[in-house]
Each structure stands twice: as structure tokens, then as C-alpha cells.
Amino acid sequence: MSPVNRREAEVRRILEEPQPSVPPDLYAEAVRRGGRMLRRRTVARRLMWLVLLAAVVAFVVWLSVAQPWVEPPSETTPPLTGW
């Protein structure tokens, strides 16, 4: 066994030594907080889709009212009449 390996084994032994006990409510607490995260994400996603939908609807309504593709009547040149 090389000195490096021996040192590593020694360090591993020191690290393994004190074994803390797992708190009994760890699982329940993790599920509670994780579930809350999931629910919040779901709500945020729904809200995002809702806003997107509202924006699309508003845009379509504006398009149908303003009709920006129609050429506006000319204002600089006077209408050519009577020739």
C-alpha cells in the first residue's frame, strides 16, 4: 500500500466515524416542501399561459379594429378632382 493510499484510507476512516441519526420527519418535511414547490410551479405555468392567451386575444382584437394593413388615405396630396 503506497503512502498516498494509506493517507486516503486514514482520511476515509476519520470521515466515516460519527454517524448522525436521520430525523424521523425528514421525509414528510421534504415531501411537503417539494410538493409546495411543484404546486407553485404549476400555478406559475398556468398564469403564464393565461397572460399569453390574453395578449394574443388583445392583439387579434386590435388587429380587427385598427386594420393596420389597409393603406391610410393620403393627407399631403389633395384629392385629384375635376380634370
Add this chain to the structure above:
Amino acid sequence: MRERQASRNARRAREFEAFVAGAAGRLMHAATLLTAEPPDDNPRARRLLTAALAHTYALWDRLHGEDPYDRTRQYLAVRFARGAWHQYGGLGRPRPRGRPDSTLRHLTPQERLILVLRMYEGVAEEQAAALLGLPTERVRAICARAMATLLHPPREAAPPIAKVVPS
């Protein structure tokens, strides 16, 4: 739709419970080593681990075959690094020591983090370096320093700088 959701929730809860039952002991030990708290009084390690497990639970459906233990460990390490940064103003500062009855009390938070990742969890040098955003050589150097400090802990008062002995 609702039924599918319910069955997915049940499956996730079942799988996650099995995962926690298997992995919690080892992760708890790793977290306690990170925070340098005594094994019987480790509120900070518990908070850290609860947050990491909650994170794993939240992304359980999107793991796609990835190892949940690995993800939890990554999150634990990154969160600890960030917490140490905020708490102590930088990972490398040796100022705040661990509790006096902890094994790793002489190490800085960064040394503890790298030592636990490399020696306790057996993460490869390259992976640890990528996880923490450090060069591989730096991880190797910090790990060597941490091992030296652990095997030969300094006396309570920091020893004066040794005189250079001509060879």
C-alpha cells in the same frame, strides 16, 4: 386527466419514499460533515438536507433516468457553497471555525466541501471541479491541504511560521 395526475403523484411519493429510506442516512452524514456540526446536534445540516430532498422531490418526474442521489448531492454541495459564501463572505476564509467537538473543525468550508465530495462521496476530481466552477488543479491542491490538516491538526493556538532549515 385528474386520475393520471393522481396516479403519478402516488407513484412519485412511493419512489421518493424508497429513495429517502435508502439514501437519507448517507446524505445526512455528508451534510453533517459539511457543516462541521456534532452528529447529535446538527440543525443546519438538517435544514440543508431537507432543502436538497425537497428539490429532488420537485424534479422527480423530470429526472429521465438520472440518478436522484447524484442530483441531491449536487444540490446539497452547491447550496452549501452558496450559503458559506453568503455567511462568511467567501469560501476560502478560515475565520469561522466549526464547533469544537466536530472532527472537521480545523477546515474551512471550502476544504470541507471538497474533502467530503472527494473522499467521503468518491466524486471524481473533474466532476467536483466542474460542479464548483474551479480548475481541477485547485481542487486537487485544496483536497491535499484538507487531508494534511485533518491528519495532522494544528495545535489550538496557530503555530508560528517554522524557520526555514537549510538542508
